Amino acid sequence: MKVLMFGWEFPPHISGGLGTACYGLTKGLASYEDLELLFVVPKAHGDEDQNAASLIGANDVVIKRKRFNYQDFWKDMTYIEVGSVLIPYASPDEYERLVSERKLEQSAITETDDFGRMNFTGKYGKDLLQEVTNYAYVAQTIAAENEFDVIHAHDWLTYAAGIAAKKISGKPLVIHVHATEFDRSGETVNQTVYDIEKMGMENADKIITVSNLTRNIVIERYGISPEKIVTVYNAVEPQEAEKKQFKKNVKEKVVTFLGRVTFQKGPEYFIEAAYQVLQKVDNVRFVMAGSGDLLRKMIRRAAALGITNRCHFTDFLRGEDVTRMFAISDVYVMPSVSEPFGISPLEAMRSNVPVVISKQSGVAEILQHAIKVDFWDIDAISDAIYGLLKYDALSDMFRTYGKTEVNNLKWENAAGHVRNVYYDAFNEFMQKKGVE
């Protein structure tokens, strides 16, 4: 079976959940010999290697096609890059960097925040919508020129592309919901984005959600029939052999928040819990690693509580610093207000760090060796942190079982479920066609 996938660039080029998930899933799919992939990504072209065969699509969009050879894991994948400014989940800093690069390079830029949420102010908004439309045009071209059996589109920016491909090819469409507008914006949803999402879901033959939490949102908020929605949980790459031993620079225990400092991630609950724990425990430091629109507010709050000598802000961490941060952590806290899945606790557990996660995260549905709390329940969060710091048997248990649990969440398994969805979509679609 040949799959036309509208995905996203892999790390390290793109940070954040979507790129990582796409990478893992693609790698997992590679272990199934009956699958073949035509992989399309948007890419803001700059000074890259121009040697690869390139073609010009509709609206003068640059399209590059090359045989992809990513660490030899995929035997038969065609990788297509489409010139576009669509950026999913980029960190604010990264976005800023990209934006400034692009500004030097050319004209108008669409401002999206870290969730890929459009800011429809001034001249920018229209352009992102334009980009989505352009991307759909290109998708149409690609779909017309290639053979495939199923289309798979990841998140709302590519839904339009998926629909366009479906229209021209008559093949079934699977959309993969990694997040919804409700996760990104709470109750103040952007109507245009919501409409695009809804259109994608309605046109899809099958919908994959990353958790039952998200599945319920799709059912209740978008009015989609439950029968065509399947939950496939994300997984995590196994830890590569430890290259480097990180030495802990402080003698105290370290409690870590790692992620974007935005409303959805619930950073204020972390700060409040830190304050409570510090009333009882001396031997601990709290670290908020990440950046975002609430960072300054968090620093001000910590100062007001008088805990800045014990509460540290590292700003955005990347690459090795992330690994290092996990290596020196004793507790990882994810108090997300709304988290469709949430891969970072898995990364923490992979590094032997016990985790406290909010019940409002998709990952809470599959983890057993984690302490689960309501994001708003600061008492419960601080109590969990206290327990992990004070009672050694507890962290011992986590170290013993957490890593095993995470290592058993394999992308091959997740990909297996996705593969089933492909076949279901294909067979049902063919049946329907036959009837008609």
Next chain:
Amino acid sequence: MKTICFYFQVHQPFRLKKYRFFDISEDDYYYDDFSNRNLMRKIAERCYLPANEMLLKMFNEYGNQFKVSFSISGIALDQFEMYAPDVLESFKRLAETGNVEFLSETYSHSLVALKSKEEFVQQVELHSKRIETLFGQRPKVFRNTELVYSDEIGEMVAEMGYKAMLTEGAKHILGWKSPNYLYYNAINPKLKILLRNYKLSDDIAFRFSNQGWKDWPLTAEKFVGWLKEADAKEEIINLFMDYETFGEHQWKETGIFDFMEALPHFVFQETDYQFGTPTEIAEKHQPVAAFNVNYPISWADEERDLTAWLGNKLQNEAFTKFYELQQYVDKVQDEKLKRDWLYLQTSDHFYYMCTKFFSDGDVHKYFTPYDSPYDAFINYMNVLSDFEERLKLAPKKDVPEVESINIEELISEYKAKLDKLEAQKAKTSEVKAIEKTKPKAKAIEKTKPKAKAIEKTKPKAKAIEKTKPKTKAIEKTKPKVKAISKTKKVPKAIDKKKVGGNSKK
């Protein structure tokens, strides 16, 4: 002669309230009154009251041909008193019929038998007294928490003067042997062992309402048919179960009460079985063999071992940390602390920390008030931290190292011993001097070195310990020394046996 023995366990733990770490040293009340009361009332209405009424009706109908036995934990009795005095009254009415035997157990429904002989004996004594006060009968048969049993535990129980003890007819211990006979303790043959027939017991307790079970629906007639199928030579069918089976685990609507009411009728009509209490069985039947149990067994889960309570690091840590406080508890007199000490060692608290249910067993989930074993552990350890703090701050008893219960006894014993020593060593006048000038308690302390002197003669004494009564007297004069050395041995032995590699020590 063939006997059916019904035994019901009645127990409700004092569930802990949500106890955060900031409550430590702020709040010294640990119990969730609301849910304890609610659950007790709910179970009283659904199970205890109607089930007791059913038994009363059956006693009226069959006279003393029908008999049952109960063990009600001290913790449950306390809760009856607080929340369900009507239940306590109805148990008393049952006791008055004379067809009910009450068994002895640890007051706290605890696993203390695995930790400290001294504390174990104390708790059993406390429970026994309570039963006698309430129901007018001194228990003669012992039943340990969750039927936990090993040869050593049996030995302790025999030493306390019990005739018989109940435990699980665990397949891995019995092998080819049948649970349907009377056995005896492998160390002290005087103690008879009654073994639970887990197949027939679980048919009623667990499978009764299971519609997926091939034998569903289970009728009294069908059950009696199975009894008839048993080997003609077999003597005893022990049906041991939670009393909550009636109306709570198996709802009234499943017909469990009707089943029970009809059972004696069919038993008398179609078989030569009688109903008997454990004491009657121990008296009437002859034991057939020793029951060898090196590693403790219980009636829980498939494994029939201790892993439901002491199977992971959390449980072992909490259990060890708790009993480390024993040394402080012995020194305080505060009634509230003593009560917390009893309530906090109830086995249920450790059961809630069990991680086995991640892989199997809805049974565990059914019983736990916590979202996860981790929550259970954190909550318990927070409570324990506060309890420890209170213990350490509490004023100490005036008399060191002597329990208030038998202090008079001990003083007279020590006195007797002193007299003896005096007689032996007439020359040593200093002993007299001490006795005259110092208060009694101190005198006891001073006698300690003397006790050591006696110890030198011990190798001999040990060899003849069992035959000579007078060496026993010597042993009694230094109970402290012995008890301490024992308590240290027991937990270690358990650690090695039970926990194996997981154990820290």
